[in-house]
Amino acid sequence: MTVTLPGSRPEPTSTATAWHEELMERRSAHNYHPLPVVVTEAEGAWVTDVDGRRYLDCLAGYSALNFGHRHPALVAAAHRQIDRVTLTSRAFGNDRIGPFCAALGELLGKQMVLPMNTGAEAVESGIKVARKWGYEVRGVSEDRARIVVMAGGFHGRTTTIVGFSTDPDARGGFGPFTPGFDVVPFGDAAALAAAITPDTVAVLLEPVQGEAGVVVPPPGFLAEVRRICDRAGALMVADEVQSGLGRTGHLLATRREGVDADVYLLGKALGGGIVPLSAVVADEAVLGVLRPGQHGSTFGGNPLACAVGSAVVDLLGDPAVLAHARDLGRELTARLGALVGHGVVAVRTAGPWAGIDVDPRLGDGRAVCTALARRGVLAKDTHGATLRMSPPLVATVEELALAVDTLGGVLAELG
Numbered sequence: 062m063t064v065t066l067p068g069s070r071p072e073p074t075s076t077a078t079a080w081h082e083e084l085m086e087r088r089s090a091h092n093y094h095p096l097p098v099v100v101t102e103a104e105g106a107w108v109t110d111v112d113g114r115r116y117l118d119c120l121a122g123y124s125a126l127n128f129g130h131r132h133p134a135l136v137a138a139a140h141r142q143i144d145r146v147t148l149t150s151r152a153f154g155n156d157r158i159g160p161f162c163a164a165l166g167e168l169l170g171k172q173m174v175l176p177m178n179t180g181a182e183a184v185e186s187g188i189k190v191a192r193k194w195g196y197e198v199r200g201v202s203e204d205r206a207r208i209v210v211m212a213g214g215f216h217g218r219t220t221t222i223v224g225f226s227t228d229p230d231a232r233g234g235f236g237p238f239t240p241g242f243d244v245v246p247f248g249d250a251a252a253l254a255a256a257i258t259p260d261t262v263a264v265l266l267e268p269v270q271g272e273a274g275v276v277v278p279p280p281g282f283l284a285e286v287r288r289i290c291d292r293a294g295a296l297m298v299a300d301e302v303q304s305g306l307g308r309t310g311h312l313l314a315t316r317r318e319g320v321d322a323d324v325y326l327l328g329k330a331l332g333g334g335i336v337p338l339s340a341v342v343a344d345e346a347v348l349g350v351l352r353p354g355q356h357g358s359t360f361g362g363n364p365l366a367c368a369v370g371s372a373v374v375d376l377l378g379d380p381a382v383l384a385h386a387r388d389l390g391r392e393l394t395a396r397l398g399a400l401v402g403h404g405v406v407a408v409r410t411a412g413p414w415a416g417i418d419v420d421p422r423l424g425d426g427r428a429v430c431t432a433l434a435r436r437g438v439l440a441k442d443t444h445g446a447t448l449r450m451s452p453p454l455v456a457t458v459e460e461l462a463l464a465v466d467t468l469g470g471v472l473a474e475l476g
Contacts, residue, residue, distance in 0.1 A: 077111035096427075096434050103130035106456040108439070119440045119464045121453045123271070124303045124414075127330035128376060129453035135333035135372050142368035150359050157367035164374045165340060168312070169325060173348040175341040176362040176370075180302035180328030181217025183339035186356065187265070187326050188221065190341060191296050192241075193350045195262030199294060206262045208298075211247040215272030216265070216300050228272075248278045250285040257289065263296040263324075264289070268314035271303035274447040275409050275416030283320040290323070296347065302328040302339065306377060307454050310387035310412030317411070323347060333373050338366040386454045389413035389461055393450070396465040404472030406446075413461070414451045417468075421446040423475040432471045438464050 081099040098116065102109040106129055108118050121127060128135060142157070149155045162174035175190075177183050188208065195206040210216075212227045223231045224238025232238075243261075245252040247270060268283055270276040290297040299322035304314035306327065311317040313325065324347060328339035337360075341348065360366070376382055390412035397408040397415055407418040419429050426442025433440055441449050448468075452461055 081111060094427075096430055096439070098434055098439065105129045105131075106453045106460055114437070116434065116437050116439045117452075117456075117460055117464055119438055119450045119452045121451050122334055123329060123441075124306075124308045124451055125329035125332065126334040127307050127454045128333060128373070129455040130334060132333060132376075132455070134376060135335055135369055138368050138372035139333075139335050139365065142365045145364070147365040148360065148363045151357060151362055155362075155364040155367070157364040157371070158362045161362075161367035161371045161374070164371055165327075165331075165342060168374050168377060169342050170321070171325070171342045172344045173342070175348055175351070175356075176367065177339045177341070177358055178337040178360050178366070179217070180300075180326070180339050181219050181222060182358065182361070183302065183326040183328050183341055184216040184222060184265075184300060185219055186341050187298050187300075187324055188263075189356060190324070190343070190348060190350065191263035191265075191298060193355075194296065194347050195260075197350050198346070199262060201260050201262060205260045207241050207243055207258060207260045209243045209245060209253060209256050209261060209264045209295075211266045211270070212244050213247050213270050213273040213276060214265075214267055214300075215270065216267070216302075247273075247276065248282050250282060250289065253286065254289050257293045257295065261293055261295050263298050265298045265300065267300045267304060268318070268320075269304045269309065269411045269414070271414075271449070272443060273416075274418070274443055275411060275414055275449060277409050277411050283315055283318045287320050287322075296323040298322060298324040298326065300326045302326055304411070304414075306330040306373070307383055307386050308412060308414050308451065310383060310390045312377060312383065314411065331370050331373055332366060333369045335369050336366045338370050340370075382454060386412055388458065389452065389454065389456060392458050392461055393452075393465065396462060397450075400465070400469055400472065403469065404476055413454065413456075415449070416443075417448040417450065419446045419448060419472065420476075423472060429468075429471060429475070432475065433467060436467050436471060438467045440464075440468075 078099045099111045100108045101111045109115050166174050192206040195201040210225045216222045221239040225242035226232045243256045245256045299315050301313050309317050315322050325342040332338035393413050394410045409416040426446050426448050430440050430442045
């Protein structure tokens with residue numbers, strides 16, 4: 062169906078991009094402020110806009126596209142399942158959910174999987190499970206359970222989650238908020254230890270804070286979180302929605318530090334960039350507290366998502382995938398490090414994932430990302446003058462070099 066903007070028609074001289082942008086501006090709620098790029102096709106690490114321009118995608122859907130756009134194995138799995146059955150609801154079983162849960166649990170070394178849809182759903186589910194575990198296993202008095210969270214963290218945009226956010230944009234105007242959360246500085250083990258009470262049932266954190274600008278904790282912090290949780294008898298809950306499934310060059314960012322959490326929250330890349338798929342992964346002693354009727358999702362565990370998720374697990378079982386990601390990470394770290402002092406103030410990396418603080422005298426992050434897009438590279442700004450780069454794990458070293466060299470050219474031009 063052709064859509065015409067009310068009161069106007071696209072001029073013959075206007076670009077398709079401009080027309081689509083105007084349509085989105087008029088008809089789509091303004092909860093995003095996208096760059097002036099309207100994608101119509103994509104493959105691997107590249108996207109093409111409605112005017113035929115090609116861009117190197119260095120955002121990868123905030124890590125949802127770790128395996129690039131339209132990965133052949135994932136597309137094939139989706140096509141096979143679409144031809145069979147896509148949804149049954151959990152009122153019935155389906156032949157994909159069991160194999161998916163078994164494969165993902167085995168990959169992470171955990172006994173049970175709760176499949177959901179979005180990352181925020183995984184976090185909400187993790188919060189519910191932690192509280193119920195606290196009451197039934199730990200013996201915390203009803204309605205007294207508390208969860209320690211980290212300043213600067215990003216776990217989604219539901220009202221419960223934004224209630225413990227420290228980002229004014231995420232939080233402002235959405236109260237009143239759910240009680241039961243204690244916020245401590247990220248990376249401060251002493252503050253975490255001081256916040257623990259007899260009613261603390263869990264510590265929830267991102268092993269690397271993505272939305273905050275790829276903030277990496279101090280060495281040994283995650284190990285100290287593990288020790289504090291063990292001493293307190295609390296669950297360590299790792300939100301690896303962005304940082305997991307290869308993004309840091311390791312299966313999980315916690316494992317990068319040699320730490321194992323009690324509960325993992327996964328999403329984004331788990332659906333291969335094809336369908337929404339998330340999961341809570343833990344041992345039966347934790348997830349076993351859920352009983353029929355206490356939690357659910359119409360689409361959670363649907364056969365289409367489970368078929369794609371199983372194909373993602375298969376890809377992650379190939380050691381070459383993570384080895385290549387680590388190669389990309391080393392290249393990204395070295396090339397971005399060379400830009401420090403040349404328009405870049407600081408760089409933080411965790412595998413092929415970077416937070417880049419640009420000299421604010423050159424412009425804010427959006428201005429830099431807009432200039433990058435004009436040169437054919439897509440990245441995303443956050444919190445003022447910080448850029449995030451998270452190229453797909455299937456990108457080549459040469460493509461990554463092109464992205465960083467283009468950034469260097471933009472900064473030199475702005476300087």
